[in-house]
Every structure is written in C-alpha cells, then in structure tokens.
C-alpha cells in the first residue's frame with residue numbers, strides 16, 4: 367500500500383499524470399482516499415477536485431475524506447461548474463452544435479442568437495432547449511466544444527485546481543478524458559490528473575472503457591495493483607476466469623486485508639423452472655451466512671428495477687412509469703411532427719390527432735382496450751398539453767442508494783414521488799424515534815402535551831394507511847400538518863394531471879415498498895447499482911428480464927452477439943466480485959452448455975440443482 371502511494375507521489379512530484387489500475391477489490395478507492403489524505407498532509411492549501419460516478423459516491427467520499435478544500439462532484443457537475451459562468455460562449459456553442467446536429471433540437475421556436483440572448487442557460491435533469499435548459503448530454507458536448515475553442519478554459523481549470531482525481535474512470539465519457547488529457551495540455555500551468563479504475567468494470571454504454579492509447583503515448587503513467595483484498599480465495603479464482611485481459615489476482619497476504627483468513631463459499635444453483643420463486647427454496651444450506659434481514663450486508667441482485675418491483679411490491683407504480691403505451695403513442699406522433707412526416711394543427715386534441723394521423727399498433731390497441739377510461743381521458747386533452755408529459759423509470763426511482771447514506775430530494779424523481787417520499791420519510795423518522803429531525807423537517811408546531819399526543823395519533827394513523835390510496839394519504843398528511851402540499855406539488859397536479867390521476871389511485875403501500883427499496887432498507891438491488899460497493903453475502907439472479915442488451919445464456923454458452931457477451935461478462939464480473947464472504951448465483955432453465963461452463967468456472971462440486979416445493 368505504502369509502496370503504491372509512494373509510486374503515485376513520485377509521478378506527482380515529477381509533474382506527471384497517473385492511472386491506478388487494478389482488478390476488483392484491489393483497493394483503488396481506498397488508495398484514492400489515502401492519496402487525498404497525503405495531499406492534505408503535505409499541503410493543507412491544495413485545491414483538489416475529485417470526480418465520482420454518482421451523487422451517492424460523492425457523499426461516500428465526502429464522509430471518508432472531509433477536507434474543506436476538496437471539491438467532490440459528479441462529472442456533469444464538475445464540467446457545468448467550470449463552464450456555467452461563460453454564458454455567451456455556452457450560447458454560441460449551443461447554436462453551433464444544434465446547427466450541425468451534434469445536439470438535436472426540434473422545438474417550435476428557432477434557436478437564434480437573438481432568441482437565446484434573453485435566456486440564461488441552465489443545467490437540469492430534463493432538457494428544454496427552447497427555454498434554455500440543457501441536460502446531461504449537452505453539458506458534455508458543450509464542454510468539449512468550449513475546451514476545443516478556448517484555451518483560456520484550460521488555464522482557468524489549472525488555476526483553480528492543483529489535482530483532479532477521477533474514481534471509476536472506465537465509466538467516464540471519452541470527451542471528459544479528452545478534456546483532461548488533451549485540452550489541459552494547452553495551458554502551461556501545473557496540474558496532476560489521476561485516474562483510478564478497472565476496464566473490466568466498465569458497465570455502461572458509450573464510455574471510455576480504457577485509456578491504453580494515452581498510456582502508450584506516455585501521457586499518463588500506469589501503476590498496477592495486483593492483489594485482491596476483498597474476496598476470499600474461491601471468489602478470486604472465479605473472477606480471474608471472468609476477466610477479458612491477462613490480469614490474475616491473488617488474495618493479499620496481509621493480516622490487515624478484509625479477506626484475510628476468510629474461507630468464503632460459492633455456489634451455482636440452477637432450476638428447470640422459469641417461474642420459480644426464491645421463497646420456495648427449501649434447501650437453504652447454500653445460503654449459510656446470508657441474512658436477508660440485514661440489507662447492509664446481504665444483497666439480492668437482479669438485472670432490472672422492473673424485475674425487483676414485483677418482489678418488493680411496487681408493480682403498479684413501475685407499470686405506470688415504464689409501460690404507459692398512451693404516452694408512447696404521443697411520443698411517436700411527436701417524433702413524426704418533428705421529422706416533418708406529418709403536419710398537424712397543434713390546437714387539436716390528442717384524440718383528434720390520433721384519428722387523423724395515427725394507426726394504433728396491435729399492442730397499443732390491446733393497451734387502450736384494457737385501459738378504456740385512461741385512453742378516453744388522454745384523448746380529450748389538448749395535444750399542446752399532453753405533448754410535454756413524459757414518464758420514465760428515473761422519475762420514479764431516481765438515484766437508488768446501495769447503502770443507507772444521505773437524505774433529501776432526488777432531482778431525478780418527479781415532484782409527486784418526491785412529495786410521497788417526504789411523507790414516508792416523516793413516518794420513518796418518527797417511528798425510529800428521530801423526533802428532533804422530524805420537527806426540523808416538518809416544522810410541526812408542538813407547543814403543548816396535547817399537540818404531542820395529536821402528532822402521535824396522526825403518525826400512527828398514517829402508518830396504518832398502507833391500504834389507502836395515495837391521494838387519501840396526501841390529503842391526510844396535508845390536513846394533519848405532517849407534510850403540507852406546497853406550490854411545487856400543486857403545480858405538478860395542475861400541469862401533469864394525467865400522471866397524478868394515474869398515481870393517486872394506487873395503494874400507498876406501494877410507495878412504502880418503493881421507499882424502502884430506494885433507501886436501501888431492503889436487500890434488493892440492481893446489478894448495476896452495486897458497482898464500487900461490497901457486502902458479506904451476495905445472491906445474483908441471472909434473469910435477462912426481457913432486455914436484449916444483456917444475455918446470460920450467451921455468456922455461459924459463449925455463443926451470441928459479441929457486444930452483448932462482453933457487456934454481460936463485465937456486469938457478471940462486477941456482481942461476483944462484491945462478495946466479502948459468500949456468493950450464490952442462480953440460473954433458471956440452463957442448457958447443457960451453460961452447466962458445463964458453470965462447472966468450469968465454479969467447480970463441479972459447487973454446481974447444484976435446486977430442491978424446492
């Protein structure tokens with residue numbers, strides 16, 4: 367460890383950029399924190415930017431490295447902070463990039479210099495270019511454009527920071543690496559750029575993956591960490607087989623290491639049923655050491671939130687947010703209008719436009735037949751109103767936590783879901799005897815013993831409202847003073863009535879279940895979401911969930927579209943390498959080839975057919 371840090375600092379002292387590479391559990395994030403500590407020991411006035419992958423990771427590093435002059439942010443926030451005060455240049459970039467179609471724009475208003483001169487460009491979760499609101503993709507594209515055009519920006523970044531460190535560099539954008547390793551060179555000032563990561567754990571599409579070209583050109587100096595400090599021997603042997611490069615990890619021979627003296631266990635379980643429920647497993651010996659009541663140390667991983675929604679109990683909410691065919695019809699019509707394929711009077715109702723210009727597909731017909739009143743209502747809205755209504759998974763789930771950290775509104779979730787989460791948060795705080803936090807959050811007026819008693823009665827009543835509708839709970843929280851409706855909420859109801867009408871009828875217990883899931887009070891997580899984290903026991907369910915980007919048969923059979931195999935292999939590597947002790951993998955309806963590979967990877971003695979009722 368000390369040796370790795372010394373190596374990193376020898377590069378820093380020589381004014382070089384560096385990259386710390388290493389397999390899972392080799393201590394990259396740990397080293398990043400140690401590097402921060404040493405930087406601040408040597409120079410308390412140092413200005414360091416640390417870029418992480420998610421807001422959750424931002425909070426984790428903040429907790430572990432609480433230095434005042436350390437600026438921790440996500441990639442997008444870092445770039446936006448850097449460029450946001452250069453409004454005229456941003457506008458010029460936006461015009462240029464929309465003109466040459468690097469940024470798509472189909473709004474009614476023409477984006478001209480004059481039009482934009484009255485707007486202040488802002489960065490938000492959802493873009494609305496005609497109002498000057500850009501979102502994630504545009505922040506990246508405009509930043510790159512500005513760094514291309516203006517050397518001054520590189521000077522500014524170098525003036526502001528002595529170090530920029532990036533955790534999980536493999537999942538950052540190529541443009542960002544380009545800015546850091548190419549553009550910053552244009553300025554003569556000093557800076558050290560440090561990357562930390564593992565190309566095998568690049569699990570998102572269109573990300574940089576690796577920086578081998580920069581290493582070959584000596585733009586960045588490579589340091590390798592070879593040991594694995596997290597996983598027991600049996601898991602290290604397995605994940606070595608899953609790597610697509612030549613890296614072979616050994617368990618660390620160090621009594622300080624997390625995996626020191628841990629025997630651990632792996633099992634590959636299979637069943638011939640495809641509608642099998644985990645609760646039906648009767649032979650629990652493979653789950654020795656798992657404690658499904660301890661969401662911090664036991665995880666059950668699925669490919670998608672949709673697969674989890676059924677298990678945790680928010681099927682109606684996920685259905686509303688991810689499978690609304692009527693809004694899909696609207697999106698298709700909107701696209702046709704944008705592309706000039708149809709020309710309609712936007713003052714017509716949605717129904718009138720459908721009748722004139724659109725033939726429902728079979729599955730859309732089925733959906734509207736199953737939801738006649740919803741369809742009828744949607745048809746009656748003016749097209750102008752419904753065209754700006756969107757529903758998607760992020761609006762419901764936001765940034766899911768992998769452990770219990772931080773609180774507050776999530777900017778990805780919509781106002782309605784955030785409002786509901788605030789109500790459930792109040793219940794949670796009160797029930798967990800966090801009364802001061804409760805009062806601070808709700809401003810609930812407590813002047814007398816009677817007030818206290820009334821509050822207790824109200825929270826007790828709210829706790830019993832799982833079977834009530836969401837609307838009833840919102841009204842009760844408002845009238846009892848636990849969580850009042852505010853302007854944002856009222857605006858949402860007015861402007862997104864279509865969504866509100868759907869959601870309000872759902873039982874509140876779905877919100878409770880969703881809240882518990884998102885706040886990591888249940889052991890369930892998606893396979894993407896646990897990147898960077900570690901747990902005692904991990905149960906990975908290999909179910910493609912109807913998603914064609916991943917395919918576990920392809921992976922185990924070694925047969926199928928290469929890009930899909932590669933993507934699945936990396937995700938599987940990430941999942942298996944999270945376990946500090948026990949790993950169980952479940953495969954449903956495997957072929958002979960799948961079982962052969964399972965034996966080769968897990969060892970024949972660890973492959974078992976499941977017994978269940």
Ligand SMILES: Nc1ncnc2c1ncn2[C@@H]1O[C@H](COP(=O)(O)OP(=O)(O)OP(=O)(O)O)[C@@H](O)[C@H]1O
Nearest residue numbers: 367389390391392393394395396595596622624898
């Ligand atoms: N030098 C060290 N001393 C003590 N513990 C360490 C040291 N290095 C790493 N660890 C511990 O080993 C485990 C793995 O480290 P870490 O999470 O930093 O690995 P990583 O390389 O970032 O993993 P991954 O790429 O899989 O996310 C953690 O529990 C960490 O606290």
